[in-house]
Amino acid sequence: MKVSVVTPYGELYNETVDYVVITSEINGEFAIMKDHIPIISTIDIGYVKMVSGETEMFAVVLNGIVEHQNNVVNVIAQEAQVGMDKERAMEHLNIVRQQRIEENKRRSVDFFKAEQELKKGVKEAKAGRL
Amino acid sequence: MASMREIKSRITATKKTSQITKAMHMVSASKLKKAERKIKGFRPLMNKLRDMIDNIIEDDEQITHPMLIEREVKKVCYILVSSDRGLAGPYNSSIFKAFTAFIEENHESHDEFTVATIGFKAFSFVRRMNFELLNTEPIHVRDDIQFIDFNKVTESFKDDYISGKIDSIVVFYNRFINTLTQIATNTQILPIVNGHQEIEEPKEKEANGTRLIYNYEPGPQIIIDHLLPMYVENTLYGIILEAKASEHASRMTAMKSATDNAEDVISTLQLHYNRARQAAITIELTDIIGGANAVN
Numbered sequence: 001m002k003v004s005v006v007t008p009y010g011e012l013y014n015e016t017v018d019y020v021v022i023t024s025e026i027n028g029e030f031a032i033m034k035d036h037i038p039i040i041s042t043i044d045i046g047y048v049k050m051v052s053g054e055t056e057m058f059a060v061v062l063n064g065i066v067e068h069q070n071n072v073v074n075v076i077a078q079e080a081q082v083g084m085d086k087e088r089a090m091e092h093l094n095i096v097r098q099q100r101i102e103e104n105k106r107r108s109v110d111f112f113k114a115e116q117e118l119k120k121g122v123k124e125a126k127a128g129r130l
Numbered sequence: 131m132a133s134m135r136e137i138k139s140r141i142t143a144t145k146k147t148s149q150i151t152k153a154m155h156m157v158s159a160s161k162l163k164k165a166e167r168k169i170k171g172f173r174p175l176m177n178k179l180r181d182m183i184d185n186i187i188e189d190d191e192q193i194t195h196p197m198l199i200e201r202e203v204k205k206v207c208y209i210l211v212s213s214d215r216g217l218a219g220p221y222n223s224s225i226f227k228a229f230t231a232f233i234e235e236n237h238e239s240h241d242e243f244t245v246a247t248i249g250f251k252a253f254s255f256v257r258r259m260n261f262e263l264l265n266t267e268p269i270h271v272r273d274d275i276q277f278i279d280f281n282k283v284t285e286s287f288k289d290d291y292i293s294g295k296i297d298s299i300v301v302f303y304n305r306f307i308n309t310l311t312q313i314a315t316n317t318q319i320l321p322i323v324n325g326h327q328e329i330e331e332p333k334e335k336e337a338n339g340t341r342l343i344y345n346y347e348p349g350p351q352i353i354i355d356h357l358l359p360m361y362v363e364n365t366l367y368g369i370i371l372e373a374k375a376s377e378h379a380s381r382m383t384a385m386k387s388a389t390d391n392a393e394d395v396i397s398t399l400q401l402h403y404n405r406a407r408q409a410a411i412t413i414e415l416t417d418i419i420g421g422a423n424a425v426n
């Protein structure tokens with residue numbers, strides 16, 4: 001069966017696997033194997049384990065939908081991170097999010113400063129009177 | 131007439147400005163392409179979500195959600211999507227104009243609505259106008275905007291909507307028509323109205339007569355509870371992407387015309403410069419000839 005993990009920023013994962021296990025905080029855990037009937041489920045915070053043979057891949061998902069039909073699993077997530085194990089993927093996702101928030105804050109301050117500086121510069125250069 | 135040196139310095143200044151505007155034009159052009167690609171990539175995901183919602187609602191008549199029910203509108207939340215920086219032609223001012231006109235037409239007092247802003251320009255505009263603001267900090271529309279950037283706003287207006295503090299959410303943004311035209315429009319994102327969803331052509335699977343019947347895990351109601359807020363967020367994200375494309379297009383056209391204008395200015399100045407130089411030469415000549423005549 002095929003599995004694809006999609007976020008608004010692009011497709012993260014698209015492979016053929018044996019089965020997937022879906023875990024979320026509201027729904028608990030269940031697996032989708034080959035020829036499962038069409039199913040839709042949601043993930044608030046959780047992960048999708050994708051197993052093929054001996055290898056396991058984890059996609060950590062925040063706010064997502066899982067849909068399965070005709071042996072195609074679509075995971076639509078608002079935010080997701082694919083990794084070799086779930087703890088590290090989750091950690092990574094959290095770090096990325098945290099960094100993003102901090103960066104936004106910093107940018108906000110920088111932007112404000114730059115704006116003030118520009119205003120001052122315009123005043124000093126008397127650019128309006130050219 | 132201005133002196134030669136003055137004209138010369140103005141020519142160099144204008145040339146430099148036109149170089150900058152030209153560069154900005156090219157930057158915006160490439161960014162526009164990127165934004166368009168992003169929109170294209172995002173559309174299938176959105177359609178998928180919509181299909182799922184339609185499916186669930188069709189399957190089960192019992193399902194309801196506050197986000198689907200229209201109620202009497204007492205307080206509206208407006209979301210203004212603008213840019214962070216200026217130099218984008220009429221991009222921001224057209225939204226603000228449309229918004230103020232809309233407010234004047236539809237509201238008598240400022241208590242009837244609250245405003246959330248996305249983009250620094252909108253934030254300072256709303257603060258200047260003394261409207262009630264939903265977000266305390268400006269949200270920057272970066273070129274690579276992500277959900278987490280405007281997460282706080284979506285959370286707060288979703289909560290306000292569910293708890294009944296606001297009854298409708300309308301977004302003001304510039305719709306992207308093509309590179310030359312962007313129109314300031316407004317769309318309602320909450321409550322979710324079904325009207326515009328049904329225009330789509332009948333889906334393939336229905337045409338085949340084998341519409342898939344899904345199993346819902348754990349149940350349709352819980353899924354719809356989860357899916358609808360997500361859908362709203364995604365709608366807003368889609369709108370922001372489109373506004374972003376509009377911004378780049380608008381900036382591109384503005385910078386193009388600025389470059390053209392600069393060329394005009396330069397050619398006029400060049401004419402003045404040549405005239406001034408010729409005048410100086412003539413004066414010198416008459417001086418010399420006059421002097422020579424005096425000697426003779």
